[in-house]
Amino acid sequence: MIDIHSHILPAIDDGSFSVEESIAMARQAVADGIRTVVATPHTLNGVYCNPLREVTDHVANLRGILQKNRIELNLCPGSEAHICVGLTEKILSGEVATINNNGQYVLVEFPVHAIPSGLKDELFRLKLKGITPIIAHPERNMVFQRRLEFLYDLVAMGSIVQITATSITGGLGEEAMECAHILLDLRLAHIIATDSHSTENRPSVLSPAVEVAGEIVGDINEAKEMVTIRPGAILAGKLVNLPEPKHPRKKRWFSTIFGC
Numbered sequence: 001m002i003d004i005h006s007h008i009l010p011a012i013d014d015g016s017f018s019v020e021e022s023i024a025m026a027r028q029a030v031a032d033g034i035r036t037v038v039a040t041p042h043t044l045n046g047v048y049c050n051p052l053r054e055v056t057d058h059v060a061n062l063r064g065i066l067q068k069n070r071i072e073l074n075l076c077p078g079s080e081a082h083i084c085v086g087l088t089e090k091i092l093s094g095e096v097a098t099i100n101n102n103g104q105y106v107l108v109e110f111p112v113h114a115i116p117s118g119l120k121d122e123l124f125r126l127k128l129k130g131i132t133p134i135i136a137h138p139e140r141n142m143v144f145q146r147r148l149e150f151l152y153d154l155v156a157m158g159s160i161v162q163i164t165a166t167s168i169t170g171g172l173g174e175e176a177m178e179c180a181h182i183l184l185d186l187r188l189a190h191i192i193a194t195d196s197h198s199t200e201n202r203p204s205v206l207s208p209a210v211e212v213a214g215e216i217v218g219d220i221n222e223a224k225e226m227v228t229i230r231p232g233a234i235l236a237g238k239l240v241n242l243p244e245p246k247h248p249r250k251k252r253w254f255s256t257i258f259g260c
């Protein structure tokens with residue numbers, strides 16, 4: 001499996017606080033069957049900057065430490081970039097890391113309580129430059145929870161959606177779990193990732209969430225694609241084949257009439 005969202009790099013954001021913690025997270029990932037982790041530290045969120053050059057150095061350091069400890073886990077650079085006007089230029093100028101440094105995909109985080117106007121335009125600007133935004137864990141965002149149509153629009157314009165494993169299994173609360181399950185059912189969730197911050201807080205584990213996702217989508221192989229083929233294509237900078245999403249409004253209308 002491949003995990004495209006992890007705060008495994010030590011002491012550069014609110015994720016792993018030490019090298020020892022990072023080693024433990026790596027061992028936890030390998031034990032779950034994860035072979036590749038993309039290190040995605042918070043970037044441009046008002047607290048952490050983490051420019052590309054520094055992320056690349058930190059990844060190289062941790063790779064060396066994992067090798068010394070004989071932990072067979074591939075580590076790639078990335079970022080969890082806070083969406084802001086001008087993000088496109090910051091990526092193009094090499095200030096912000098894309099997934100695996102391939103310039104094709106970037107993981108973007110939205111503000112939790114409100115989405116200022118102009119951000120949709122920024123996603124559009126990214127697409128125009130050939131960079132596909134991957135929206136990080138919308139199931140945990142109050143705005144998306146209440147406006148699934150908005151997320152549908154972002155997917156229709158070419159965005160990819162990542163949901164968090166612990167949301168699916170219920171560890172991040174009822175609302176996040178309910179929203180994650182709806183997104184899976186609507187095919188508005190494309191990738192499952194850990195968003196791991198430690199071995200305890202959103203651990204580096206994917207397989208229990210894949211099992212639950214398989215039950216919701218009715219096909220365990222489709223759920224497995226969300227942690228294998230699809231993130232693999234993202235790492236390789238290739239096109240990701242995605243299922244046709246259902247529109248949330250149609251779903252609600254259908255449910256009201258038929259009670260399902």
Ligand SMILES: [Fe+2]
Nearest residue numbers: 005007080195
């Ligand atoms: Fe994150």
